Amino acid sequence: MDRKQCCVKLSVQPSRGLMDEKFIVLVQNALPGSQLTIRALHQCEDGHSWEAFGHYTADTTGTIDVSEDPSIRGTYSGVEQMGLLWSLRPIPGSKPGLRMRKKNIQTPMEVTISVYQGHQTEGFADLVPLSGVVVERWYMAPGVRRIPVTEGGLTATLFLPSGPGPFPGLLDLWGGGGQLVEYRAALLASHGFASMAIDYLTSKFTMETGKMVDNQYFETAYRVLQQHPQVCGSKIAMIGLSFGTSMTLKMAIYSEVIKLSAAVCISGSHVQPVEGSVEEIMGFFQKNAGKTRFNEKNEAIWRDLLLPIPTDPSLKADVGRLQCPLLLVVGEDDQNWPAQESALDIKEMMARAGNSHLLTVLSYPNAGHLIEPPYTPHARSSTFKTVEIQEKVMCLWGGQTVEHSRAQEDAWKKILVFLRENLYGGRNPTSFSHL
Amino acid sequence: MFRAHMSVTRIWQLIEKRMMSCISVHGKLPGLQRAVGEVRRKSSFRQSPLLTATPVRALIDEQISIKGRFLSQNYPVTVCAQMHSEEGDLWEAFAHYTTNASSSINLTSDHSVGGSYVGCEPMGLFWALEPALGSREGLRLRKRNVETPYMVNISLLEGHTSPSEGQRTELAAVTTERWYMAPGVRRIEIRQNNIVGTLFLPPGPGPFPAMLDLWGMVGGLLEYRSALFASRGFASLSVAYMGHKDLPGPQHIMSVGDSYFKSAFQLLQDHCQVDADRIGVIGLSYGVVPTLRIATTIGFKPSCLICINGAVGSPLLDEDGKSKMFESDQKHWEFDDRGYVSFRNVSLPDNLPPESKRKVENITCPLMYIVGEDDLCTASTENADVIEEALRSAGKSHQFTRLSYPGAGHLIEPPYTPCSRASLWKTKPEKLFTLWGGHPAPHAAAQEDAWKRILEFMETHLRR
Numbered sequence: 049m050d051r052k053q054c055c056v057k058l059s060v061q062p063s064r065g066l067m068d069e070k071f072i073v074l075v076q077n078a079l080p081g082s083q084l085t086i087r088a089l090h091q092c093e094d095g096h097s098w099e100a101f102g103h104y105t106a107d108t109t110g111t112i113d114v115s116e117d118p119s120i121r122g123t124y125s126g127v128e129q130m131g132l133l134w135s136l137r138p139i140p141g142s143k144p145g146l147r148m149r150k151k152n153i154q155t156p157m158e159v160t161i162s163v164y165q166g167h168q169t170e171g172f173a174d175l176v177p178l179s180g181v182v183v184e185r186w187y188m189a190p191g192v193r194r195i196p197v198t199e200g201g202l203t204a205t206l207f208l209p210s211g212p213g214p215f216p217g218l219l220d221l222w223g224g225g226g227q228l229v230e231y232r233a234a235l236l237a238s239h240g241f242a243s244m245a246i247d248y249l250t251s252k253f254t255m256e257t258g259k260m261v262d263n264q265y266f267e268t269a270y271r272v273l274q275q276h277p278q279v280c281g282s283k284i285a286m287i288g289l290s291f292g293t294s295m296t297l298k299m300a301i302y303s304e305v306i307k308l309s310a311a312v313c314i315s316g317s318h319v320q321p322v323e324g325s326v327e328e329i330m331g332f333f334q335k336n337a338g339k340t341r342f343n344e345k346n347e348a349i350w351r352d353l354l355l356p357i358p359t360d361p362s363l364k365a366d367v368g369r370l371q372c373p374l375l376l377v378v379g380e381d382d383q384n385w386p387a388q389e390s391a392l393d394i395k396e397m398m399a400r401a402g403n404s405h406l407l408t409v410l411s412y413p414n415a416g417h418l419i420e421p422p423y424t425p426h427a428r429s430s431t432f433k434t435v436e437i438q439e440k441v442m443c444l445w446g447g448q449t450v451e452h453s454r455a456q457e458d459a460w461k462k463i464l465v466f467l468r469e470n471l472y473g474g475r476n477p478t479s480f481s482h483l
Numbered sequence: 484m485f486r487a488h489m490s491v492t493r494i495w496q497l498i499e500k501r502m503m504s505c506i507s508v509h510g511k512l513p514g515l516q517r518a519v520g521e522v523r524r525k526s527s528f529r530q531s532p533l534l535t536a537t538p539v540r541a542l543i544d545e546q547i548s549i550k551g552r553f554l555s556q557n558y559p560v561t562v563c564a565q566m567h568s569e570e571g572d573l574w575e576a577f578a579h580y581t582t583n584a585s586s587s588i589n590l591t592s593d594h595s596v597g598g599s600y601v602g603c604e605p606m607g608l609f610w611a612l613e614p615a616l617g618s619r620e621g622l623r624l625r626k627r628n629v630e631t632p633y634m635v636n637i638s639l640l641e642g643h644t645s646p647s648e649g650q651r652t653e654l655a656a657v658t659t660e661r662w663y664m665a666p667g668v669r670r671i672e673i674r675q676n677n678i679v680g681t682l683f684l685p686p687g688p689g690p691f692p693a694m695l696d697l698w699g700m701v702g703g704l705l706e707y708r709s710a711l712f713a714s715r716g717f718a719s720l721s722v723a724y725m726g727h728k729d730l731p732g733p734q735h736i737m738s739v740g741d742s743y744f745k746s747a748f749q750l751l752q753d754h755c756q757v758d759a760d761r762i763g764v765i766g767l768s769y770g771v772v773p774t775l776r777i778a779t780t781i782g783f784k785p786s787c788l789i790c791i792n793g794a795v796g797s798p799l800l801d802e803d804g805k806s807k808m809f810e811s812d813q814k815h816w817e818f819d820d821r822g823y824v825s826f827r828n829v830s831l832p833d834n835l836p837p838e839s840k841r842k843v844e845n846i847t848c849p850l851m852y853i854v855g856e857d858d859l860c861t862a863s864t865e866n867a868d869v870i871e872e873a874l875r876s877a878g879k880s881h882q883f884t885r886l887s888y889p890g891a892g893h894l895i896e897p898p899y900t901p902c903s904r905a906s907l908w909k910t911k912p913e914k915l916f917t918l919w920g921g922h923p924a925p926h927a928a929a930q931e932d933a934w935k936r937i938l939e940f941m942e943t944h945l946r947r
Contacts, residue, residue: 055946063665064540180687182667191658211656240533280530472553
């Protein structure tokens with residue numbers, strides 16, 4: 049082996065970061081002008097392997113700085129500081145329809161980043177890298193406390209930031225797949241919000257009785273959070289994705305108990321039977337299941353189920369009655385929900401009602417449905433099962449990887465600013481057109 | 484540091500606090516929270532300000548950026564760091580800041596106006612850590628278990644106060660982890676060829692450039708510098724040569740000689756993941772003696788040497804490099820008015836037996852000598868002069884680099900860790916404290932700069 053290339057040094061700083069933290073990947077001491085491949089490898093909890101790589105050319109000092117130098121080709125190209133993470137894809141030969149989601153957020157995601165001689169595209173397992181490092185990516189900061197919540201029949205997990213508090217609170221809802229999904233709440237707690245992830249579709253109550261929860265379930269969650277000695281009861285927000293948006297808007301507008309300081313609705317819609325229970329809202333979508341389309345790959349497109357946006361006010365949450373700031377996050381290529389059409393209608397409704405100063409819309413061309421915290425892989429489609437249907441389908445979420453990843457990064461940053469300004473800043477409710 | 488007059492009640496509170504804090508070692512956050520002492524909780528009516536530290540899990544030599552936001556304007560606050568050593572002692576530092584017009588503080592750019600340090604010191608909360616009021620005398624902070632981090636709790640307190648004061652209002656807190664080992668670094672215990680040591684290998688296939696890591700006469704096996712070297716891409720072997728149960732002979736004398744260090748060097752050369760042509764040696768304090776002995780022995784060609792506050796020879800060595808008892812010859816010991824001892828004069832070149840001084844002019848590789856100008860344990864400046872002169876006379880000035888730090892003491896270690904000006908040397912037949920020297924701020928600056936320069940020196944001579 050070339051003696052000089054033995055001394056190639058690879059470093060990643062920080063080596064232990066939060067999931068939404070950027071890192072700097074640096075190759076040094078390479079032969080100037082040499083061709084090198086930087087590759088990331090991760091084995092996720094279910095055993096599947098994911099990889100990403102970029103092709104680089106060392107500069108005249110023998111250095112490659114991923115945050116400044118372009119990848120010529122690979123799973124990402126151009127100057128992409130975090131490309132090694134967001135462009136991760138299942139290794140060749142993997143099962144189709146995979147989606148990377150961490151269940152155990154008390155351990156880090158471990159990624160091995162290595163540098164190889166030449167521009168390699170495959171067969172990495174048989175190559176010896178010149179150098180390699182291991183990077184940890186965490187959803188939970190040290191000192192964040194994870195507290196399972198079963199009070200009042202809830203199936204939830206509360207994440208408390210370190211410190212005395214009191215902290216502003218956050219109710220965190222995911223979508224139609226159900227389960228108790230903790231990672232976003234853990235990450236938000238790492239940013240200073242007491243966040244409660246709530247399972248409202250497959251809770252212990254539902255699994256045991258076969259019945260769906262009602263409005264009281266969410267109000268109980270709100271009360272539990274509000275009454276916690278380390279939570280500032282007057283500063284509670286709600287964040288929902290997909291079907292979680294429907295619940296968020298329902299509670300924000302109609303609940304007598306829940307008084308939100310802010311709401312974040314990602315990839316969702318206000319279309320729902322206004323007086324409907326959770327079950328009835330689900331049923332409303334099911335009624336329209338006939339509008340499901342399939343693309344050439346036989347992937348299910350569900351965005352038409354709520355289209356056209358109704359004119360009948362009893363079928364839309366009355367956003368004109370909202371009294372707290374609302375941040376809508378929309379992927380314009382969302383194939384699962386008509387988020388963009390809904391956002392337009394919401395805007396019109398609020399303009400008519402005179403409360404559009406409360407609304408901020410972030411709309412991302414070519415982003416899909418699953419707008420999640422940044423630097424994790426984009427799934428354009430994946431196998432999915434809602435609580436209503438018994439078998440898994442290949443669901444088309446939409447989005448093009450590069451634009452979707454940029455959207456995740458930008459949206460997350462702005463969501464944090466929005467939450468901080470509304471929950472920590474204590475200003476009067478106002479729109480955030482500067483975002 | 485100002486020590487206020489304390490009431491008996493307060494003394495009992497502190498003792499109680501220490502007892503509670505001794506129960507919980509690093510990693511147990513509730514213990515730290517109890518140790519905060521009397522704290523008034525703010526009411527749930529208004530949320531607390533936001534205190535952040537980035538990165539929140541850092542290597543010991545990485546800078547952490549600490550910010551406080553959503554306070555009020557022109558508001559006095561105290562930022563406080565607290566952690567427990569592995570022995571259970573509480574270490575603390577604090578600094579006084581005032582928020583600006585944007586109601587925030589940023590320790591990377593703001594100035595402390597009082598406390599454990601003053602001025603703009605982004606890492607002051609870490610290097611200015613001191614044992615808490617009421618602690619045992621003569622403590623030194625050294626991590627034995629490098630596979631776990633130090634948990635340091637950073638808190639934001641209302642007003643300009645100190646950890647030892649009674650009523651304090653804690654506004655916010657954040658927990659940071661500080662690691663000696665990066666993920667993927669492998670720690671391998673070495674007990675072969677009569678060597679007692681620990682080898683750290685970086686992640687990856689190798690082969691790696693390597694360092695032989697030698698400490699001083701306090702003895703034992705200190706792993707933390709090697710763990711950091713491996714975290715920066717160098718294989719590193721730290722060896723114990725006295726004061727370790729796995730070594731032959733009584734623990735208070737050095738029963739191993741030159742052949743021991745040569746075996747250690749050889750072990751690195753023979754290791755399949757080490758590049759045999761790229762091995763350096765680093766020695767601190769007495770560790771400089773075997774460092775120079777290896778470098779001036781036929782058949783051993785280290786690629787570079789780093790000598791920190793050590794001597795060219797020793798009055799303790801016999802022909803094989805084994806030592807006589809250190810305390811057998813105390814004529815050069817000097818005591819201050821507290822009875823603390825300075826060993827400095829023992830290593831003045833004129834006091835060293837000529838036959839023990841190595842022929843430094845025979846060294847063929849680059850040598851970096853680091854001087855703490857306030858070193859009270861070793862006559863560093865004078866020994867640096869001897870080495871420099873020897874190399875100059877042999878036409879080898881280009882091989883010599885000297886770093887000399889005013890106000891720095893003997894223990895120039897990895898950065899952002901506290902300076903011990905003195906510590907407990909032994910307890911039998913009676914307690915003896917040794918003086919290391921160094922004043923906190925200049926010593927911290929020396930550690931920071933020296934570490935950077937050490938790593939650059941290693942990159943230059945071991946990797947290019």
